[in-house]
Amino acid sequence: MLTGDFSLERSQALFAEAQQLLPGGVNSPVRAFRGVGGDPVFIERAEGPYLYDVDGHRYLDYVQSWGPMILGHTYPSVVEAVVAASHKGFSYGAPTQAESQLARLVIEAVPSVEVIRFVNSGTEATMSALRLARAYTGRSKIVKFSGCYHGHADMLLVQAGSGVATMGLPDSPGVPSQTTLDTLTASYNDAAAVEQLFATYPNDIAAVIVEPIAANMGLVPPAPGFLEKLRELTQQHHALLIVDEVMTGFRVALGGMQERVGITPDLTCFGKIIGGGLPVGAYGGRREIMNMVAPAGPVYQAGTLSGNPLAMAAGIATLQELRKPGQYELLEQKGQRIEEGFQKALRDNHIQAQFVRVGAMFCLYFSEQPVNNYEDAKRSDTRRFASYFWSMLEQGIYLPPSKFESCFISLALDDAMLDETIRAAAKSFSTL
Structure with a gap:
């Protein structure tokens, strides 16, 4: 060629x-x-x-x-911030003020986020958010959409089924079939399919996870009313709505796609921009839910490099630039x-x-x-x-x-x- x-x-x-x-x-x-x-x-x-x-x-x-x-x-201010942070050390495995600074910037920009936990990738963020949703609701099943990519955790590597209530099947060798039995799939932009899943499993679905713009099948915007209907259904059935803004967060608006659409999810996953180009991810949401995460609560999640000072410095410098009028x-x-x-x-x-x-x-x-x-x-x-x-x-x-x-x-x-x-x-x- x-x-x-x-x-x-x-x-x-x-x-x-x-x-x-x-x-x-x-x-x-x-x-x-x-x-x-x-x-x-x-x-x-x-x-x-x-x-x-x-x-x-x-x-x-x-x-x-x-x-x-x-x-x-x-970008000059981001490079300067990372270089300055590097002179103080690459990683401590201990708390730093920079973690709170970046957390505050995210929370101020995204009103649905009251408390946030930093991790190292989008995969970690979505995996952890779903574990938290299952613990908070006491339920096991999740709903995802065909073609939406939420990282490579076993339960999310699922083929699209042809029926509205199709059980997930492994989409990769090495993923045990038992791992994906509780992963339900629907076609993106098909709110009726999700409604049918809730009718079939009214007390079993912990969460619906969705890319607010499906950006891993090219770029597919949500149909008018689609995200709003997901919010309605999850509230009606006491399930959580998890919005995966790893791609769209701080990209399509300072407050992400949820700002543009005007919806308030229970949990949001972040990545990409909040690390300014360094490896980072995060999940956050309502305080009562996030306070179930260890050590505040019983849901275990940890990471030696989570809140890495270089990534925090890059993220702070990037978001400060994006906040400018x-x-x-x-x-x-x-x-x-x-x-x-x-x-x-x-x-x-x-x-x-x-x-x-x-x-x-x-x-x-x-x-x-x-x-x-x-x-x-x-x-x-x-x-x-x-x-x-x-x-x-x-x-x-x-x-x-x-x-x-x-x-x-x-x-x-x-x-x-x-x-x-x-x-x-x-x-x-x-x-x-």
């Missing part, structure tokens, strides 16, 4: 070496470029809106480490510019596709029909997406190497860079 003028020779050599040392040559599957074919690009460094690879190419970055680099890479209005303007440019390029080239955007997140489905759930997303044209991906890469635009991932806009991308991206897209569309 590469032209003669665009070489990734050094990346290919490094990937060949990595495959002898790491499973599949990577430490996270999507990095292997299986979704688009070819070998992955190895990155040497990043700065502002750009990534620089080992072969000397520079790219405008729309992956942004899968979301957290909302200010751009190596006008930041999210600026992100919205950038998103609108990209959307208008892409839509015009699609029309000009007579391409049937679905461009989807919410705030500073967007994706492109090569599909003639709107995408409302995981089944719709799977039907989009994989081969066309791969051609589009490689064409954009050769023009210096770094996109997620999978049709099931979202693109991210950072504050570091100025209008000229956005216009450069639009021109590259128009050229890509002209060759499809």
Whole structure:
């Protein structure tokens, strides 16, 4: 898929070496470029809106480490904060003031969160929130949605069933079937299916966990009333509503998607941006629920590196920048510019596709029909997406190497860079 003028020779050599040392040559599957074919690009460094690879190419970055680099890479105040923290030590395994500082910033921005616990990843956050929900309600079953990714804990690696009350089945070797027996699935945006699950198991469901924007099947916004109906059903049946804002928290608004929609979940999971690019996750919510977590209560959860001082410093510096007036209005303007440019390029080239955007997140489905759930997303044209991906890469635009991932806009991308991206897209569309 590469032209003669665009070489990734050094990346290919490094990937060949990595495959002898790491499973599949990577430490996270999507990095292997299986979704688009070819070998992955190895990155040497990043700065502002750009990534620089080992072969000397520079790219405008729309992956942004899968979301957290909302200010751009190596943002000065974030770098300064991390360097200053590093001079005091990397980790103590003891409480620090920085943990309370970051907690206060999150709590002030997200009214549904009264108490928060920091962990090291989104997987830890969702796993811990679900354990807490089961303990609080005294129930075992959970509801998740097909195509929504909440980390790789055993109980969440579940295939989508075809019926509204289908029991989960293991979606990965190594996951015992007993582990997923209490995981129920429904199609995203299908509130009626969730209502039927509650009718079938009226006293057994501990929680419904949902991405408020499904950002692991591309980008699927909630249908009007969908999240509100989930809130209504969970309250009616005394179950908890867990909103997984690992992707959307501090991305689509300072208060996340729950601010945009106006819902109040019982628990919220965070990650990505609140660590400013360093490994972090968190879960938080109502005080009466969170006070069941040890040592305040009996629900055990711990982590040697939880509240790591470097991650806390990066998160504090990032959220302080995002709290400044006008930041999210600026992100919205950038998103609108990209959307208008892409839509015009699609029309000009007579391409049937679905461009989807919410705030500073967007994706492109090569599909003639709107995408409302995981089944719709799977039907989009994989081969066309791969051609589009490689064409954009050769023009210096770094996109997620999978049709099931979202693109991210950072504050570091100025209008000229956005216009450069639009021109590259128009050229890509002209060759499809």
